[in-house]
Amino acid sequence: MNLRRDVFQAIADPTRRAILLMVTSQAMTAGAIASNFDTARPTVSKHLQILTECELLRQEQNGREIFYHINATKMKEVADFIEPFRKIWDDRFNKLEDLMKNYKKK
């Protein structure tokens, strides 16, 4: 398991965001989720594993089946976090740095 995995990495992937959106309205089994994608079942399982490790999804046993639920508390934590704001400034400052590195060479 990759310990450096974080929630922002998790939501950076379009397939994983699609999965999150699907389970927002109702809990689903891995099979039901996978049936919405063209990709191979193990690929979807891998995505589910990552989302579960990041606590964005919760597993719940119901008889013989495992249902995936969205973890609303964790999602709220993501929304409250300052990372997007930091990213905006980081992009600006990277641009500034590149700009002046070229300027220096002139």
Place this chain on the structure above:
Amino acid sequence: MEPKTKVNAQDGKQELIITREFDLPLELLFKTYEEPELFEQWMGTKVLKMENKKHGAYAFETSHEGNVVFKANGTIHEFVPNQKITRTFEMENTPFPVQLEFLEFEKITDNTSKLTMQIVFKSVEHRNQLLQMPFAQGINMAHNRLQDIINKLK
């Protein structure tokens, strides 16, 4: 690798601090704040006014596809080349009250420098609102893309 730009927003404080170390000499870093044509390039905006002196004013606007999408202005209270800029910052046509900004420029080595930006808000709530705003846009964009993907799946 540790991120180059850091944002520190402590719970319950109506300020936030942005710090960044640059692989640039102090003079070159300061120049990007001093010269309108450089400022325009890295901020991706158009400078309408920039009076770099005590009691001077500045204004800029950002356009997207021919429409002005963002306008901001402020007053400069202190302007000390290669050391500091103290100014207000106001986003026009938004409910956000004016902010107070303290920018400090420091030399680390001959080829590296550091910028510390302290932004003071009217209240803790206003600060938190601002922090959430870029993500709100980001998540809408993500949702739109998601919607596209899901529409294709149907």
